[in-house]
Amino acid sequence: MRVIRRWFIHALVILMLIAPAVAEARLLRRGMRGQDVLSLQHILVDLGYDLVLDGAFGSETEDAVRSLQAAMGLTVDGLVGEKTRDKLAELQASIVLHTVQKGDNLTKLAKEYDTVVRNIILYNGLKDPDHILPGQVLYIPTNSVPALGLLPLRRVTMQWPVEGRISSGYGYRTHPVSNTKHFHGGIDIVAPEGTKVQAAASGKVSSVGNRGNYGLSVVIEHAGGVTTWYGHVSKVSVKVGEQVKQGQTIALVGSTGLVTGPHLDFRIKIGDQTVDPLEWLP
Ligand SMILES: [Zn+2]
Structure with missing residues (x-):
């Protein structure tokens, strides 16, 4: 290869x-x-x-x-x-x-x-x-x-997809709904329902759809095998295959999937592995 x-x-x-x-x-x-x-x-x-x-x-x-x-x-x-x-x-x-x-x-x-x-x-x-x-x-x-x-x-230089308080960080935590301990692969950013979710970096939309607990979600592909994930959104405004620019609105904050209230679950992956978004965000 x-x-x-x-x-x-x-x-x-x-x-x-x-x-x-x-x-x-x-x-x-x-x-x-x-x-x-x-x-x-x-x-x-x-x-x-x-x-x-x-x-x-x-x-x-x-x-x-x-x-x-x-x-x-x-x-x-x-x-x-x-x-x-x-x-x-x-x-x-x-x-x-x-x-x-x-x-x-x-x-x-x-x-x-x-x-x-x-x-x-x-x-x-x-x-x-x-x-x-x-x-x-x-x-x-x-x-x-x-x-x-x-x-x-x-x-890949990133920007915040939405502004808000982080209610749950990256790493091990007790899930607020299921009350079980598990690894949280992203950060939860609290924002009102309907807040614009912006692409953290330019790239190509690789997936849009419902992912069970993660709810309605968007995945964007960037250089270097890096992908960004946006979960629990209420409305998606981009299509698979579409090129998006950093800062472009791709969805609205929602409460789809397993959640206690509206927030964005934002993840960054390299290949199949999640990394701590706080190490990448400005
Ligand atoms: Zn989350």
Whole structure:
């Protein structure tokens, strides 16, 4: 699988290098739309930028290009010409995406990809390097590591989905309804019924529906194998497959599922594992 992925990335890069010789690539700038803009956005997302893949070169895409140009020592003009395009290809070629498997650790991965542990930690913004989780996607910067200049872009930046008091934190607790002790995989944020629930980060809606005790819920997929979960909502305003922007209203606070009153149960997962949202929220 890893070999195939590596091969695939290399094939893509070779295609990207050949393509300009076949047809002169156009200079991309803000306001443009098209397949080439979408390709650019895909590369930027692969490099860790939090973007909506819509094929439209808007302010988000321009900000990402500027930030990359600044990190790479290029002229910061937000335009994608030959130099920026070459740098993108070079960066993409030097980074391998690795999906963490059971039994992986950073020492093993560093050896496997001929790099050093410190660079993997830095590039992925890992707070707890001893606990990488199966399903988590790590970006492994190989050899030259020009990509380190991109820090700390790697981590998905989150905002609060609703404002309110936290009635129940992450970890072990006694459930207020069933009165049994169990592990709470999220945080409960109290807010009035009908309060707007906003996407914690940009991403793609991967699931909408009823999940038993968790009630009516929305799941959004982000970069790096990260998903955010919004439970007990009363109304959902997005569809599966839809790209959403950070801060966009996706649902309304409700009291569906097993609850004592209206609140949002907000969760963050890496792969299949929940993590403490308070470590991710500003
Ligand atoms: Zn909860």
